[in-house]
Amino acid sequence: MEISILMLIDILVTLVVSYKFFTLVKETRAIQLLNGVLILLLIRFFSGILGLKIFNSLLDQVKTVILIALPIVFQPELRRALEHIGRGNLINQLRRRDKFQTHIDKLVAAIIRLSKDKIGALIVVKRATGLKDIIDTGIELDAILSVELLINIFTPNSPLHDGAIIIDKNRLVAANCLLPITKNSNLKQSFGTRHRAALGISEESDALVIVVSEETGVVSITYDGRIESNLDEFSLKERLFSKFDELGVN
Template sequence: MIRFLSIRDILDILIIAFLIYRILLLLMDTRAMQLVKGLLLIGLVSVLARALHFEVLSWMLGKFLGVLFIAIPIVFQPELRRMLEEIGKGSLWRQTVSKEKAQSLADEVLRALMYLQSQRIGALLVLQRSTGLKDIWQSAVKLNAEISQEAIVSIFWPGNPLHDGAAILDRERIIAASCFLPLSDNPDISRWLGTRHRAALGITEVSDAISLVVSEERGEVSFAIRGHLSRGLKEAQLRQLLLHYFLSENEPASLLERIRRTLTSFRSGGVDDDEANR
């Protein structure tokens, strides 16, 4: 007899699916995630063994899984504790970065930019958004490092083998360094802009990424998005732009509007690309 699903059944399934999804997100980039993949594979093999009536294999896998579930809390105690702490903070229900975390990440990047500017050390940071840049960084030096002032400064420090190229960041990590970007072929770009600025513009022309450039010649920080460049940004501008980025929920229109308002409100402190390139 076929039993139709009720609204309560559908709601029950959706809640369970959401909980599993959120827990998997918390386990991403941890050793425990590899364990989950292994368990899923073993579970799949166990189901197939039962379906094909492989009695011995089914018995062995059942015993193995029983022992494994006892060992998991012991071996993966740090990861499980971190996951429970995140759940206690409400991270199970929120997908966005917390305001405190966004502020911390923005401050780390800002301090790095200000230090590089003060020392006149050239740098190029690319902030990845919804368009994946794997085709750019897969041939570069993969870092997967935490975002910090020290890490960013060390990448671009003169003499470091990684300083020649761009560093790509997402909202949580430094993905890779020594990345070579496509150069802009816009004929209206000022001839006084060098390769670093052309690369910063080029990547924003082929993706929705954001670029931040520190000029070693002029000692200024520039910002590029959608093929447009704003030069001579001040610290307050950069702080607001970075906060907008790290707080963004992958809503391009909303993020662009907030960035546009920030640049407009500080226009007297910065130089827009249309003015700078003429």
């Protein structure tokens, strides 16, 4: 009976860990590689049953190379997993969600107004990964987040309207910051420099980045190296809260 309980615990722990890992990679480019690995293991299983010795030997060599390469390829996902574990328990996250409600309302209100007026904007919401190197490229402000301040910063011809702003909790940390440009060559031609910069920083950190197009007013959001566009007020709030469990907000 004791062995059965231990086996049950073992199975449950394995399932939980596997599920959490899958949720971390399912919306990233790593999921394609993971699918390829699973297919390769499936082929190896059936080739073993059929007794294809030479083919099996070749697959074993490929498997060894993959096992060495996986930690390198999955480095961003492994880093996010460790950061997620280190951010605290569920109760603390729920408390942070209540405090962040007001910040989200202010942020979304400003973005919708910028969108209606077709004023371009690039807003980086810091999470767990430090952005000190990005902040150092701009002008530090350390100002309380407000709708009016956000709109004034991105108003054309204002001193700080170029570049990105960095938001940390309820503080506007810096403005006029430079972001790394994505090297992804498969983007739509309609995506300009702001979108490419937003993708670039989301590939190198866990930051959540919001973009307002000055040509169309379309609102987009990037995270984990992917982009979602055509967000309205409701869908933007929904996306922010759906990612809230990953946000480092106190």
